[in-house]
Amino acid sequence: MAPFRILSFDIECAGRKGLFPEPTHDPVIQIANLVTLQGSDRPLVQNVMTLKSCSPIVGVDVMSFDTERDVLLAWRDFIREIDPDIIIGYNICKFDLPYLLERAEVLKIAEFPILGRIRNSRVRVRDATFSSRQYGVRESKEITIEGRVQFDLLQAVQRDHKLSSYSLNSVSAHFLGEQKEDVHHSIISDLQNGTAETRRRLAVYCLKDAYLPQRLLDKLMYIYNYVEMARVTGVPISFLLSRGQSIKVLSQLLRKAKQKYLVIPNIKGQGSASDTFEGATVLEAKAGYYEKPIATLDFASLYPSIMMAYNLCYCTLVTPEDARRLNLPPESVNKTPSNETFVKPEVQKGILPEILEELIAARKRAKADLKEAKDPFERAVLDGRQLALKISANSVYGFTGATVGQLPCLEISSSVTSYGRQMIEHTKKIVEEKFTTTAGYEHNAEVVYGDTDSVMVQFGVPTVDAAMNLGREAADFISGTFTKPIKLEFEKVYFPYLLISKKRYAGLYWTNPEKFDKMDTKGIETVRRDNCLLVKNLVTESLHKILIDRDVPGASQYVKNTISDLLMNRIDLSLLVITKGLTKTGDNYAVKAAHVELAERMRKRDAATAPNVGDRVPYVIINAAKGAKAYERSEDPIYVLENNIPIDPQYYLDNQISKPILRIFDPILPNARKELLQGSHTRALSKSTPSNSGIMKFAKKQLSCLGCKAVISGSNQTLCSHCKGREAELYCKTVGNVSELESLFGRLWTQCQECQGSLHQDVLCTSRDCPIFYRRRKAQKDMAEAKLQLDRWNF
DNA sequence: AGCTTGCTGAATACACACCTATTGC
DNA sequence: CTGCACGAATAAAGCAATAGGTGTGTATTCAGCAAGCT
Numbered sequence: 081m082a083p084f085r086i087l088s089f090d091i092e093c094a095g096r097k098g099l100f101p102e103p104t105h106d107p108v109i110q111i112a113n114l115v116t117l118q119g120s121d122r123p124l125v126q127n128v129m130t131l132k133s134c135s136p137i138v139g140v141d142v143m144s145f146d147t148e149r150d151v152l153l154a155w156r157d158f159i160r161e162i163d164p165d166i167i168i169g170y171n172i173c174k175f176d177l178p179y180l181l182e183r184a185e186v187l188k189i190a191e192f193p194i195l196g197r198i199r200n201s202r203v204r205v206r207d208a209t210f211s212s213r214q215y216g217v218r219e220s221k222e223i224t225i226e227g228r229v230q231f232d233l234l235q236a237v238q239r240d241h242k243l244s245s246y247s248l249n250s251v252s253a254h255f256l257g258e259q260k261e262d263v264h265h266s267i268i269s270d271l272q273n274g275t276a277e278t279r280r281r282l283a284v285y286c287l288k289d290a291y292l293p294q295r296l297l298d299k300l301m302y303i304y305n306y307v308e309m310a311r312v313t314g315v316p317i318s319f320l321l322s323r324g325q326s327i328k329v330l331s332q333l334l335r336k337a338k339q340k341y342l343v344i345p346n347i348k349g350q351g352s353a354s355d356t357f358e359g360a361t362v363l364e365a366k367a368g369y370y371e372k373p374i375a376t377l378d379f380a381s382l383y384p385s386i387m388m389a390y391n392l393c394y395c396t397l398v399t400p401e402d403a404r405r406l407n408l409p410p411e412s413v414n415k416t417p418s419n420e421t422f423v424k425p426e427v428q429k430g431i432l433p434e435i436l437e438e439l440i441a442a443r444k445r446a447k448a449d450l451k452e453a454k455d456p457f458e459r460a461v462l463d464g465r466q467l468a469l470k471i472s473a474n475s476v477y478g479f480t481g482a483t484v485g486q487l488p489c490l491e492i493s494s495s496v497t498s499y500g501r502q503m504i505e506h507t508k509k510i511v512e513e514k515f516t517t518t519a520g521y522e523h524n525a526e527v528v529y530g531d532t533d534s535v536m537v538q539f540g541v542p543t544v545d546a547a548m549n550l551g552r553e554a555a556d557f558i559s560g561t562f563t564k565p566i567k568l569e570f571e572k573v574y575f576p577y578l579l580i581s582k583k584r585y586a587g588l589y590w591t592n593p594e595k596f597d598k599m600d601t602k603g604i605e606t607v608r609r610d611n612c613l614l615v616k617n618l619v620t621e622s623l624h625k626i627l628i629d630r631d632v633p634g635a636s637q638y639v640k641n642t643i644s645d646l647l648m649n650r651i652d653l654s655l656l657v658i659t660k661g662l663t664k665t666g667d668n669y670a671v672k673a674a675h676v677e678l679a680e681r682m683r684k685r686d687a688a689t690a691p692n693v694g695d696r697v698p699y700v701i702i703n704a705a706k707g708a709k710a711y712e713r714s715e716d717p718i719y720v721l722e723n724n725i726p727i728d729p730q731y732y733l734d735n736q737i738s739k740p741i742l743r744i745f746d747p748i749l750p751n752a753r754k755e756l757l758q759g760s761h762t763r764a765l766s767k768s769t770p771s772n773s774g775i776m777k778f779a780k781k782q783l784s785c786l787g788c789k790a791v792i793s794g795s796n797q798t799l800c801s802h803c804k805g806r807e808a809e810l811y812c813k814t815v816g817n818v819s820e821l822e823s824l825f826g827r828l829w830t831q832c833q834e835c836q837g838s839l840h841q842d843v844l845c846t847s848r849d850c851p852i853f854y855r856r857r858k859a860q861k862d863m864a865e866a867k868l869q870l871d872r873w874n875f
Numbered sequence: 876a877g878c879t880t881g882c883t884g885a886a887t888a889c890a891c892a893c894c895t896a897t898t899g900c
Numbered sequence: 901c902t903g904c905a906c907g908a909a910t911a912a913a914g915c916a917a918t919a920g921g922t923g924t925g926t927a928t929t930c931a932g933c934a935a936g937c938t
Contacts, residue, residue, distance in 0.1 A: 212912045215912095242898090481914045486911090584898090608919095609896090671895080672922070673921070739919085877937105884931095888929090889925105894920105898917085900914105
């Protein structure tokens, strides 16, 4: 089969006003295109279609047009000529494609929206909302272009990766290690209305936006992964981006049922969303810091293997009524712990177990092939396949328990979890009964924690090697007590292990006794996205010092230094940005929350840049009157930066840092609270910049002495009478300060120029995801202030 | 007049239920 | 074959758990004031 032809594109339009640029006013001014063949990194075509003249770009076909109509029609012809199989871009489904179509409509270009592979078939657009517990609410548009797959990288990344920000800039930085500049929409108009040279600048920017999605597609192996997934589950690729998990399971069910001449009922509005079933057992966490190795035993694909072992399926379920009618002998049925009856495979083999068997067997083959494969291309294919199979297997159980889904069957899902609960309890019991001193082992084993399909065991032995051997022995022994194919596996050892509570722990992860693989953290601030970076870094660094370096005093000192920096206002604003997802529209919230209120406020300020449902809202907490609620104190970081609003360090200490740090240090450091949060380092408070709101509005600004800050009056504008003699020294200090800030600003500026790919042009970027941006802006402000001070010497 | 006492409303503290976000498996 | 009006259905894996914030009701503390006493 010929490789796919992939088109990546991006558009720029002038003057975005309002939420969506106004199609009646704002013309499309540029379209950048990049065509590649799948698996090749050499572009087939690179071009830019622009309105008005544009200076040439090396290696790029620049096409200038006089009217917007010509631009749009040129693009349509280009699509037809290139005939791409796959159209990609960033946010093309919600922005670029619908915008082009609406714009064509406004300009009455009826012949524009014929882009598909069916003759004379028009492209159709429909509003679509997708909502699921897993992905939240997402608004998008469904665009039908027959014969071409649209693959929006934004949608794919949002589904597959949990990130704090999904801007193209931040996603590229994360996966490709390279940033792009973020240009504010007002500047786009200026560049377009400038000269051929500034339009060239815009074209380069636009091209980069087409270039990055292509790189992401490649790097994340999306084609392989999604094509494999589509093949395995039997759904179109578009479903994988626009629909949920359940359609995949349903599709497999239908395929299998057809082979067996079975039909699947079309159930409507049966199970209500309120009826639910009991889930898995989470064993009580014996919280603490363990300095002996903890072995972890895991069931391999627990729920799928339960469904296979006990033949759980729609077609093997025996309802009480069936039981009376059929009068089955007890030896031909299984009774589940939740008191449901299913026939054994000898009577009737279930469809679900068959689907699962195939998925798991195929995954095993894929994994084995993966091990053999050396060629990176082949490895990518096989890894994509095994991942797809794993995910498919895991969502079969969820499908049966989805009461608002197409085919709920709580008898199956509650049986699965009831077996699971029984099994984890059984495992815990066996481990603690078998591995005892009375049975000849060195120590009594103790299960310190376990969740759903795993148990964490402290065998009491001091070395990783010994723990591994006992872990393997236990796994083999216990596996033997279960029905096939249920299997308990020894997977890893944690040493040392910090158990904070259920679903929250950290430890060093060992799979071979010589060296640990990594530091593993679960559920704590290091992996959560609703904390500011400062907390994340602080916790990560502390754990690193405690677990890897075994340096508790060092960790403690590090925490103290950070707290001191925070209270002295020496922390970079980008580290204090908290982000939270906006999960529903403003008025659907029952209580006021910081990010929701801020989103509303931002909408009033400028609807174009305000966050929408499904977006993540970044904010910082600013200083305010005592007793003000957090939702009154949240503010957009860029707004804070632009208006010099003081943040509230005390809030960050009390509400962000203190509890997570104490949770970590409490089991390790006696008197952690006193030591870390109440020491002398917490007393050095720097005065924050007075804000121009509230009471400070009435305060009159007076000059103060540059030497001692005393208020001065009269003719002397620089120094008070006391400091008069130190004139030379203080002047040098001011000059030194200015030059230091200038060089800092210069360095940051250069860094941004490098990022934008040119050292000869102005930096336009205002990316709220980039730490350098915040530092550059701050340096600029500080520098301006220092210069003002310097000016006062020249009276 | 100056002090104490008792009352009252406001401010504060605290426990509790509930909502929201997020993660683990 | 296309465009338009109208109506109906659409689709959504699961539960367990922690933590932070808001709102509410109740208890406690405190400042301010008037009355009473010396």
